[in-house]
Amino acid sequence: MKHSMAKKSNEARVKISPAKGRPMLNWVGKRPLKVVPALPAQHVETFDPSRDLGKKKPSDIWQNWPDGYPKGGLLFHGDNKEVLAHLLANGFRGKVNLIYIDPPFDSGADYVRKVELRGVKGTVKIEGEAYTLGEQIQYTDIWANDNYLQFMYERLMLLKELLSENGSIFLHCDYRKAHYLKVVMDEVFGSSFFRANIVWRSMTSSGFKGKKSLGKSHADLLYYSQNERFTYTPMWSPYDEEYLKRFDKKDPDGRRFKDEKIGSATSKETIEKLKAENKIYVTSKGTYRIKHYLEEAPGILIDDVWIDIRGENSQSLDLTGYPTQKPTDLLTRVIEMFSNYGDTVLDCFLGSGTTAAVAQKLSRHWIGCDINTGAIQTTSKRLQTIIAEQIKEGKKPKQKKLEGMEIDGENSPEPAQLGFTVWRVNDYDLQIQHNEAVNLACEYIGVERTRGDAFFDGTHGKKLAKIIPFNHPLTPLDLEELKKELDARPDEDRDITLVSLGMELAAQKWLDDWNRHRKGGAPNRIEVIELRTDPKYAGFIKHDPATAKVSIKLSNDRIKVEIKDFISPTIIKRLEMEQHVFKAKIKDWRSMVDCVMIDTAYDGKIFNVVLSDVPEKKTDFVSGGYSFPAPNGKTTIAVKIIDMLGEELLLTKEI
Ligand SMILES: C[S@@+](CC[C@H](N)C(=O)[O-])C[C@H]1O[C@@H](n2cnc3c(N)ncnc32)[C@H](O)[C@@H]1O
Numbered sequence: 001m002k003h004s005m006a007k008k009s010n011e012a013r014v015k016i017s018p019a020k021g022r023p024m025l026n027w028v029g030k031r032p033l034k035v036v037p038a039l040p041a042q043h044v045e046t047f048d049p050s051r052d053l054g055k056k057k058p059s060d061i062w063q064n065w066p067d068g069y070p071k072g073g074l075l076f077h078g079d080n081k082e083v084l085a086h087l088l089a090n091g092f093r094g095k096v097n098l099i100y101i102d103p104p105f106d107s108g109a110d111y112v113r114k115v116e117l118r119g120v121k122g123t124v125k126i127e128g129e130a131y132t133l134g135e136q137i138q139y140t141d142i143w144a145n146d147n148y149l150q151f152m153y154e155r156l157m158l159l160k161e162l163l164s165e166n167g168s169i170f171l172h173c174d175y176r177k178a179h180y181l182k183v184v185m186d187e188v189f190g191s192s193f194f195r196a197n198i199v200w201r202s203m204t205s206s207g208f209k210g211k212k213s214l215g216k217s218h219a220d221l222l223y224y225s226q227n228e229r230f231t232y233t234p235m236w237s238p239y240d241e242e243y244l245k246r247f248d249k250k251d252p253d254g255r256r257f258k259d260e261k262i263g264s265a266t267s268k269e270t271i272e273k274l275k276a277e278n279k280i281y282v283t284s285k286g287t288y289r290i291k292h293y294l295e296e297a298p299g300i301l302i303d304d305v306w307i308d309i310r311g312e313n314s315q316s317l318d319l320t321g322y323p324t325q326k327p328t329d330l331l332t333r334v335i336e337m338f339s340n341y342g343d344t345v346l347d348c349f350l351g352s353g354t355t356a357a358v359a360q361k362l363s364r365h366w367i368g369c370d371i372n373t374g375a376i377q378t379t380s381k382r383l384q385t386i387i388a389e390q391i392k393e394g395k396k397p398k399q400k401k402l403e404g405m406e407i408d409g410e411n412s413p414e415p416a417q418l419g420f421t422v423w424r425v426n427d428y429d430l431q432i433q434h435n436e437a438v439n440l441a442c443e444y445i446g447v448e449r450t451r452g453d454a455f456f457d458g459t460h461g462k463k464l465a466k467i468i469p470f471n472h473p474l475t476p477l478d479l480e481e482l483k484k485e486l487d488a489r490p491d492e493d494r495d496i497t498l499v500s501l502g503m504e505l506a507a508q509k510w511l512d513d514w515n516r517h518r519k520g521g522a523p524n525r526i527e528v529i530e531l532r533t534d535p536k537y538a539g540f541i542k543h544d545p546a547t548a549k550v551s552i553k554l555s556n557d558r559i560k561v562e563i564k565d566f567i568s569p570t571i572i573k574r575l576e577m578e579q580h581v582f583k584a585k586i587k588d589w590r591s592m593v594d595c596v597m598i599d600t601a602y603d604g605k606i607f608n609v610v611l612s613d614v615p616e617k618k619t620d621f622v623s624g625g626y627s628f629p630a631p632n633g634k635t636t637i638a639v640k641i642i643d644m645l646g647e648e649l650l651l652t653k654e655i
Contacts, residue, residue, distance in 0.1 A: 495525045
């Protein structure tokens, strides 16, 4: 004992750097985001049925909109890191008033969508078999702790730059990551701008309730503002039945009220004034009490515990079929309370497009982004339906007039836009989902998937394996990313297999240099399997595109489009795999088609949706026959057919 005491007093003092003044979370490989390359975006689709996108509104609700973009909703397909950088580089810095994000939860799950053919079960005969196409992975949510935090840290830093002076951000998460993300947000937004941790108890989350421990039935919405001043409109929810019973008395004119004791310090004058206003109730004993009318009671002020909004159930999910879809009521509350008419709302983990859909209904501008083709298609269909309805019914959004709002017409604002454009911040030319491609590639090449690693997809023998997205050949940029990742994992000594479709010449040179330095047995040698040229694997990328028989004719100044047949070899192959049907034959081609869109003056680049046929119910079919007035002069008619797996087929004809 004596010995150790003596030793302690002789110990040298170590220096510890002063704390930065706020707690900060650390993780392996934490690196700030200093510069992000801003890629250009490719405009791929326009939906503008009322030819409204270019127009300025009289109240000039577009004054904050950068010139380079059409005035309408913006839907981006790509990784949000790149999309947010693109927005920052193109005029949106400080222009977004409200951000809501619902990122993957670090739940360790693959989110799948059950894909089915259209039609009432049993009416579409596929050689007597059922007609489900099995599950399609929408996105993967498998992370190592550190990777997840780095991923979110980078997105949050970019989002802060986009947020306006009076703006707010809501991060939807749950018990799995809420407490880490709170600290990360404290660092990025400043802990003094933390406004609330909203607890949303969705009433249908009984799935979380376990008998062995406490059930988990709430989600957390972490809410920060950009500044001291921020947009906020208080709202009230209706009183419950129990409370309403207190309004048990009625005036002769029928108005219900409850009565309360008058404070002993109330002056005579005040009582006289209340009397004159008919606000005094005289009891049978002759005592005065004050009246509170039900019609003047606003309701219960909404605070940070929300228990009155239901989660999505499987029936409402049918609307989009997208896993993890959030209820529109939840987004309605966030958007109504924390933004104003004409503001810009952004969601860069858009999923089925709930945020965009609600923003559209509430007359806000919106920007959405998702990495998954299925999410973009689901959102696009959803917004097309909403806008078509707004045009058809001249429907006014349900919203009371807010103070300081300049609105034309009556008391509710016009929709902020009646159209949107779709952009790609990456060229996805191979029409298969990346996630699915990764799965297929892993199976084909023998890569063992690893759960819990956000960078590497798995292991290939003793090597770490990564599948480069099939939308581009391997480039030095991919290799630099890999190098960065390896730098952040100094103890990693395994070699690497990269799988790509093709490879840029510059990448080969980069690799040669890298491997040359590792000749003496140094770790992390990189081998590339190039699917396009590798004779062993070349069969993998054989992808039979869908085909269709479509007649496009001009007669009596009208154009007639008739789809006579549609075949998707991928769907057939899938049916064979899933249902073990040999040579599946589908009697009605329409069961394979999700929607049809037509552009009457296609320029070869941007698809203008002039006509869209999106059946609302899964049991309904597209019509297949369309007729519309012919535009003047020569034009190119383009017909886009999207099948139930999300593959797109584009057919054009000049007439
Ligand atoms: C929980 S879901 C969002 C659901 C959405 N709130 C709704 O109501 O449908 C998360 C979404 O984030 C998308 N996502 C994941 N990583 C992404 C990334 N790096 N860039 C863009 N989107 C991403 C996924 O594809 C998925 O659609």
